[in-house]
Structures are given as structure tokens and as C-alpha cells.
Amino acid sequence: MIKTRMTAFALAAATALTPLAAQGEIEWLQWFAAENTDGFYDELVADFEAKHPDITVKLVTQPFGKVRESIVTDSAIGVGSDVLGLNMPWTKEFLDIGILEPLDDYLARDDNSFATGDLVEAPLGKIDGHTWMVPLNAFPFVMHVNMGLVREAGFDAPPATWAELSAQTSAISALQDGTSGIGMPFSSQPPSNGPILTFLPLLYANGGRIMDGTTPNFDNPKVVETLQYLKDMNDAGGMAPGAASRTGGVDLEEFIAGRTGFLISPGVHSSSITSRNPELDYTLVRVPSNGENAYRVHGWEIGISADSANKEDAWTFVNYLLSPEVNARAAKAANALPGNLKALDAVREGADETLIKQMDILSGDTPVEEMRQSPKAVGSWSVMTEEIQAMLRGDQTPAETATAVQARWIELAK
Amino acid sequence: MTSTIRQMTTKGTPYFFLLPGLVILGALLSVPLYKVVEYSLYDNVIVERNPTYVGLANYQTLLTDPGYWSAGLNTLLFTVGSVLGHMVVGIGLALLVNADIAPRARTFFRSMLVLPWIFTAVVVALNWQLLLNPFGLINYILQWMGLTTEPLDWLGDPNLAMWSLLLISTWRGYPFIMVSFLSGLQTVPRELYEAAEIDGAGFWSKFWHVTLPQLKPVIYGVALLDLIWTFQLFPLVWLSTGGGPGRATEVLSTLTFRLAFVDFQFSQAATVAVSILIISAAFTLLYLRNEARRL
Numbered sequence: 001m002i003k004t005r006m007t008a009f010a011l012a013a014a015t016a017l018t019p020l021a022a023q024g025e026i027e028w029l030q031w032f033a034a035e036n037t038d039g040f041y042d043e044l045v046a047d048f049e050a051k052h053p054d055i056t057v058k059l060v061t062q063p064f065g066k067v068r069e070s071i072v073t074d075s076a077i078g079v080g081s082d083v084l085g086l087n088m089p090w091t092k093e094f095l096d097i098g099i100l101e102p103l104d105d106y107l108a109r110d111d112n113s114f115a116t117g118d119l120v121e122a123p124l125g126k127i128d129g130h131t132w133m134v135p136l137n138a139f140p141f142v143m144h145v146n147m148g149l150v151r152e153a154g155f156d157a158p159p160a161t162w163a164e165l166s167a168q169t170s171a172i173s174a175l176q177d178g179t180s181g182i183g184m185p186f187s188s189q190p191p192s193n194g195p196i197l198t199f200l201p202l203l204y205a206n207g208g209r210i211m212d213g214t215t216p217n218f219d220n221p222k223v224v225e226t227l228q229y230l231k232d233m234n235d236a237g238g239m240a241p242g243a244a245s246r247t248g249g250v251d252l253e254e255f256i257a258g259r260t261g262f263l264i265s266p267g268v269h270s271s272s273i274t275s276r277n278p279e280l281d282y283t284l285v286r287v288p289s290n291g292e293n294a295y296r297v298h299g300w301e302i303g304i305s306a307d308s309a310n311k312e313d314a315w316t317f318v319n320y321l322l323s324p325e326v327n328a329r330a331a332k333a334a335n336a337l338p339g340n341l342k343a344l345d346a347v348r349e350g351a352d353e354t355l356i357k358q359m360d361i362l363s364g365d366t367p368v369e370e371m372r373q374s375p376k377a378v379g380s381w382s383v384m385t386e387e388i389q390a391m392l393r394g395d396q397t398p399a400e401t402a403t404a405v406q407a408r409w410i411e412l413a414k
Numbered sequence: 415m416t417s418t419i420r421q422m423t424t425k426g427t428p429y430f431f432l433l434p435g436l437v438i439l440g441a442l443l444s445v446p447l448y449k450v451v452e453y454s455l456y457d458n459v460i461v462e463r464n465p466t467y468v469g470l471a472n473y474q475t476l477l478t479d480p481g482y483w484s485a486g487l488n489t490l491l492f493t494v495g496s497v498l499g500h501m502v503v504g505i506g507l508a509l510l511v512n513a514d515i516a517p518r519a520r521t522f523f524r525s526m527l528v529l530p531w532i533f534t535a536v537v538v539a540l541n542w543q544l545l546l547n548p549f550g551l552i553n554y555i556l557q558w559m560g561l562t563t564e565p566l567d568w569l570g571d572p573n574l575a576m577w578s579l580l581l582i583s584t585w586r587g588y589p590f591i592m593v594s595f596l597s598g599l600q601t602v603p604r605e606l607y608e609a610a611e612i613d614g615a616g617f618w619s620k621f622w623h624v625t626l627p628q629l630k631p632v633i634y635g636v637a638l639l640d641l642i643w644t645f646q647l648f649p650l651v652w653l654s655t656g657g658g659p660g661r662a663t664e665v666l667s668t669l670t671f672r673l674a675f676v677d678f679q680f681s682q683a684a685t686v687a688v689s690i691l692i693i694s695a696a697f698t699l700l701y702l703r704n705e706a707r708r709l
Binding site: 068069072073076093096097098178187188189190192240241242243244245246250259376378379382385386389390393412 | 460461463543546547548549565567568569570571572652653654655656657658659660661672675676677678
């Protein structure tokens with residue numbers, strides 16, 4: 001009797017202490033719900049659970065800046081989530097640690113709710129011979145425009161070329177104290193990613209790249225030319241003062257408040273801009289070109305943890321998220337484009353002008369995403385930030401900046 | 415036999431009561447401490463499934479890394495500057511709010527002046543970023559007064575960033591010192607001031623010859639505590655400057671975080687953390703010796 005009770009007690013204790021929940025319960029770690037505060041993702045999970053009564057989903061929401069370190073540390077101590085919200089630039093680092101489950105076999109299944117060929121291509125590209133993530137949504141990096149300031153400075157249309165952008169930023173900065181042509185967020189504060197928000201989109205519109213396959217290639221003429229362009233714009237007063245202490249968040253807030261003419265950032269920010277300041281005379285355009293219509297493609301990706309004990313259930317949930325109907329709802333909620341292009345028509349219905357413009361950019365221009373195969377991507381942003389700060393202070397030339405970044409990045413990747 | 419068991423039970427009771435505390439201390443202090451030291455002896459952990467034992471190689475790498483010494487020097491500047499700032503402002507304000515004024519006014523000022531202490535580091539960092547922004551209030555006032563012609567990038571200029579950080583740290587940290595000294599001031603016997611006044615002592619003479627000597631034990635203890643806390647301060651620095659511009663405000667705690675969560679070099683990060691631990695332990699020993707002497 002005593003023995004039976006002891007066994008029952010031990011079983012109960014073991015069940016209570018087991019970190020991975022019972023079969024049919026999966027955990028989804030992401031930052032998406034932090035950017036949609038209207039409860040959309042809670043409803044999405046409830047809808048999924050209603051359709052799949054044998055699976056429950058625990059929604060774990062963290063700010064974007066916290067998710068990467070949580071995935072790594074949770075995985076290390078064996079309490080990682082099953083389904084992971086991912087950012088393409090984290091891919092190579094996560095692969096080196098062995099966090100992600102290859103998705104090739106899942107994608108090859110006949111009973112999926114989507115066709116792999118319909119998914120946005122950028123996150124699917126194979127690294128180490130496998131596909132590691134699928135796109136929940138996608139958006140291009142664009143330039144947001146304060147048309148009120150553009151007109152006040154004497155121009156009729158937003159800039160389409162680098163030369164026009166230089167002219168308009170200087171003219172807007174000259175309007176009055178406290179108004180600047182464009183903000184550049186090159187602060188060292190976390191996530192210290194100003195260069196990938198602003199510099200890379202300008203570089204791609206100049207036909208340049210920073211990677212040669214999986215090897216950093218930062219000291220090339222196109223990079224130097226783009227750095228020189230930034231330096232000239234800063235020297236001409238077109239750039240908001242204090243770039244070295246300006247964060248991406250401040251940059252967005254300053255634009256929303258109507259104090260900067262232009263903002264280069266993901267197209268998904270258009271919903272924040274229009275909802276927070278409906279009075280702003282606002283539009284968005286492709287990042288001004290210097291010879292090439294290319295854009296940095298970005299999005300919210302999804303993967304499955306290699307350590308998940310419920311991979312089948314995790315895939316069932318991912319499969320649900322990628323079905324055209326659900327994917328269209330998720331895209332609309334984020335004011336982004338769907339990861340499943342079959343949902344494009346549903347998203348286009350009732351879409352506002354800014355979303356239509358993003359669709360045009362996506363369909364007509366060349367998408368570029370280099371960071372997903374970059375070694376030490378996050379560390380490399382910090383290095384770029386520090387060297388660009390030094391260049392804008394006048395401590396080094398653009399060519400020296402490119403050389404310094406290349407050397408430090410290679411050292412970091414060793 | 416029975417008496418032996420009873421004796422053991424009686425003698426063991428105090429240890430039984432100590433057990434929860436020991437278990438908590440063991441779990442929360444000893445295990446992480448042991449793990450950090452252990453991690454520092456491997457090539458890399460957490461991201462490396464099969465780490466290799468490398469002995470003291472990480473310490474050797476660290477001691478030859480200019481980035482470590484630069485962060486160490488910044489930590490020294492930041493710690494000494496902050497503690498001095500806390501002391502000067504804290505003592506000054508403690509004297510002011512200890513003045514013999516209307517009780518309501520005194521309560522009001524004491525409550526207001528303690529406010530910086532209750533704000534979280536995030537709120538403090540964000541507020542000071544707005545104040546120190548090139549278009550912020552501080553630049554506006556300086557230009558309005560004719561002290562500067564161009565807005566200064568307080569947190570983005572390597573020559574100004576550490577000074578700005580010290581200003582923020584002083585503002586955040588003075589209330590603890592102020593409250594400690596205020597309680598110390600209230601224990602100084604009034605007779606000593608009266609005797610000094612009879613001898614013709616003015617404000618400064620009373621401060622140097624009565625107040626400071628009487629507060630000496632409090633000053634020493636509080637300064638050491640402040641030194642220990644500030645030496646390993648992380649959130650305020652990380653959220654205010656991120657260690658930048660460049661590495662102008664990189665301190666040992668931010669270097670630890672950068673190595674761990676930006677570069678995923680967890681063993682190197684553990685090595686820096688151990689060096690912080692050793693220095694903090696030295697300060698703590700000094701503090702404990704001081705407290706023991708006072709008792």
C-alpha cells in the first residue's frame with residue numbers, strides 16, 4: 001500500500017516537475033504580439049485550439065530585443081519553446097548552435113495547407129543544405145516621407161534618386177530649428193542595428209552588397225561610395241544632429257512627430273505612423289535609387305526548435321499559420337504582406353495606399369537579404385555602428401571605415 | 415540511547431530552522447557562482463554542446479585584450495566619479511533637508527528629493543536621453559543662455575558621453591546617500607553644535623569639525639556599499655549609451671553582456687564576470703571589516 005502511494009507520489013511529482021509540457025501542448029515564443037496590442041494573436045491561438053482540440057498553444061510574448069537571447073539561453077537549459085518567432089539575420093548563428101529543426105521534410109508533405117512555391121522566397125533559401133524557417137509575413141524597407149515638409153521646402157514630389165534625396169534633406173534641414181531632412185539611427189544602444197536599417201537599404205539601391213556568399217565583403221567600392229554619400233549628407237546638414245545617440249525608436253518617434261522629412265525603415269511602420277499621427281501629410285516611396293531598384297526584404301519568420309518534444313504538433317500550428325486564409329489575417333493585422341503569396345489578393349482587398357505601394361515595390365524590384373547567412377550578424381551591426389559613428393565625427397574616411405569594419409568583422413567571425 | 419536522540423534533536427533544532435535559508439542561499443548564490451567560475455575554464459559553453467576544458471586560457475586572453483583594460487579603466491572612472499557625485503550631492507542635500515524649516519515644507523522636499531531612487535533604470539535612461547538630445551531641454555537652455563552656439567550630442571560624443579553618464583548616475587544614486595546621511599545627521603548631539611557656536615564657529619567650521627567627524631563611520635560604510643553597487647552597475651549604462659559611442663562608455667558589466675549575448679562568447683563573458691566578482695569581493699571584505707569594527 002505504502003509502496004503504491006510512494007510510486008503515485010513520485011509519478012505526480014515527476015509530472016509536475018517536467019519542464020516540457022504534456023503531449024499536445026506547445027509553446028510559441030515570439031515578439032509579434034508585442035507589436036499588435038489588440039489581442040489579435042490571442043484570438044489566433046484560440047481559433048487554432050478550437051480547430052485542433054488536442055493541441056494547446058502557450059503564447060509567450062517578449063519584446064523583439066529580448067527574443068534572440070531568450071531562444072539561446074532557453075535552448076541551453078532545455079526549456080526552449082517549440083515554435084519560434086525568428087528574424088532572418090539570426091539564422092547562421094542559430095544554426096551554429098544547433099537550435100533549429102530542418103523543415104525540408106515537413107515542407108515536402110502533401111497534406112500541407114500551402115504550396116512551398118507560394119511562400120516568399122527569401123527565408124527559404126537553403127543554408128547547410130536545408131531550409132530552416134518559413135515566412136509569416138514580409139515587408140520591404142522603404143522610405144517614409146513627410147510630404148508637408150517636402151512641399152514647405154519647395155519640392156512637389158518625394159525624392160526618387162540619391163541626388164534628389166541630398167537636395168531635399170538639406171532644404172528641409174534649413175527650414176527651421178528642430179527640423180531635419182533625415183534621421184540616421186547610429187546609436188550604440190541595443191540593438192545597435194542602425195546600419196542595417198538605413199545604410200543597407202541605401203547600399204542595395206546603389207547596387208552594392210556586403211557579403212560574398214557567406215564571407216564578409218565590406219571593403220568594396222560600392223560600400224565606400226554609399227558611406228561617402230552618408231558622410232556628404234551629414235556634412236551638408238541634411239542629417240539630423242546626434243546620429244551617434246539616435247536609436248531606431250527615437251528616429252521613428254521624431255518622424256511621427258513631424259520633425260524629420262524622411263525615415264528609412266520597414267514598410268510595416270506605416271501603420272504606426274498613420275495611427276499615431278493621422279494629421280501627418282504622409283506617404284511612402286521606395287528607397288531613393290542610385291542606379292538599381294533593389295530593396296532590403298524583411299519579415300517575421302517561424303521555425304521549430306530542434307529540441308522540441310512536440311515537433312508534429314508544432315508543425316500543425318505552423319501549417320495553420322501559413323494557410324492562405326490565416327496568413328492573410330496575420331498579414332493584415334501587422335499591415336504587412338503575407339508570407340504565403342496566395343493570400344496576396346485577400347490582403348489587397350481594402351488595403352490602404354501605403355500597403356499597395358509596398359506590394360508594387362515587392363513585385364517590381366529586386367529583393368535582397370544578406371544577413372541570414374552572415375557569420376556573427378548581430379556583432380557585425382555593432383562594429384558597423386561604431387565605425388560609421390567615427391566616420392561621421394570626421395575621425396576617419398569612408399574608405400578607412402570600410403576597411404576597419406571588414407577587419408573587425410573577420411576577426412569576430414573567427 | 416533515548417537521551418542521545420533527545421540531545422541531538424535539541425541541538426539540531428537551530429540548524430533545522432537554518433535549513434531553508436541555507437538551501438535558498440545554496441541555490442541562489444553558490445550554484446551560479448560555481449557555474450560562472452566553471453564556465454570560465456572552458457573554450458565556450460551554452461552554444462557549444464561539447465565544450466573543451468582550457469584551464470586559465472580565457473584569463474590569459476582577457477589580460478592581453480586592450481578592450482578589457484579599456485573597459486576596466488572606464489569602470490574605474492565611472493565608479494569613482496559616480497560615488498564622488500553621490501557623496502557630494504547626497505551630503506549637500508541631506509544638510510539642506512535637515513534644516514530647521516516648516517515641517518510640511520521639509521517633508522515635501524524630502525519626498526521630492528528621494529524620487530530619483532524609485533524610478534526604474536529604463537525610465538531614468540529614457541528621460542535623460544530626451545533631456546540630453548541635441549534638440550532637448552538641456553541644449554535649449556545652454557543655447558538660450560549663450561553658453562553654446564551649436565547643440566551638443568551629449569550621449570553621442572566620445573568626449574562628453576562619460577561625463578553625461580556620470581551626471582545621470584549621480585542623479586539616480588544620490589537619494590540613498592542623502593537618506594543615509596539624513597539619518598546620521600539626526601544622531602549628532604545638538605550640544606556639540608551649541609558648544610561650537612559658543613566657540614564662534616560658523617557654518618563651514620561646524621560642518622568640518624562637528625558634522626563630518628561625527629558622520630565619518632556612516633560615510634565610510636555608505637561609500638563602500640555605493641562602490642560595490644556602482645562597480646557592477648549594468649542597466650543604467652546599457653540603456654543610456656549601450657557602452658558607446660564606439661566603446662567610450664563600455665564598462666566591465668556591459669562588456670560581459672556584450673560578450674555573452676551579442677557575440678555568444680559565454681566563457682569569455684564568464685571570465686570577465688569572475689574578474690568583477692574578485693574586485694567586488696575585495697570591496698565587500700573591506701565593508702564587512704568596517705562594519706565589524708563599528709560593532
